[in-house]
Amino acid sequence: MMDSENFIGPVNLGNPEEYTILDFAKKIIAMTGSKSKIIHQPLPSDDPTQRQPDISLAGAKLGWKPKVTVDDGLKRTIEYFKKELSA
Numbered sequence: 001m002m003d004s005e006n007f008i009g010p011v012n013l014g015n016p017e018e019y020t021i022l023d024f025a026k027k028i029i030a031m032t033g034s035k036s037k038i039i040h041q042p043l044p045s046d047d048p049t050q051r052q053p054d055i056s057l058a059g060a061k062l063g064w065k066p067k068v069t070v071d072d073g074l075k076r077t078i079e080y081f082k083k084e085l086s087a
Contacts, residue, residue, distance in 0.1 A: 004061060011058045015070050018052035027071075032078055 001009060019027075025038050058064040068076070 001062060007061050011061065012053040012055050013058055013064065013066075014053035014055060015066050015073075016052060016055050017070060018050065019070065020051065028074060028078075031071075031074055 001007060001011065022038065028034070029036055029038075055065070
């Protein structure tokens with residue numbers, strides 16, 4: 001963005017696939033083999049109803065698109081924390 005002329009953010013970066021927090025929780029529990037239980041709480045009043053970043057501006061102005069899938073990103077993150085916690 002710093003190299004772009006006449007372009008000032010903000011700009012969304014992320015994976016354009018839509019996931020709920022519940023989707024992520026289930027996915028992380030499955031990927032880690034955790035015995036964690038999911039507890040449902042009332043949503044905060046300012047909780048977003050859509051969790052799908054619009055990355056079209058990043059693509060148009062910066063030529064950016066994600067290179068890592070959600071599953072690969074979670075796998076890398078899990079591996080990182082396993083390594084860090086065992087050190």
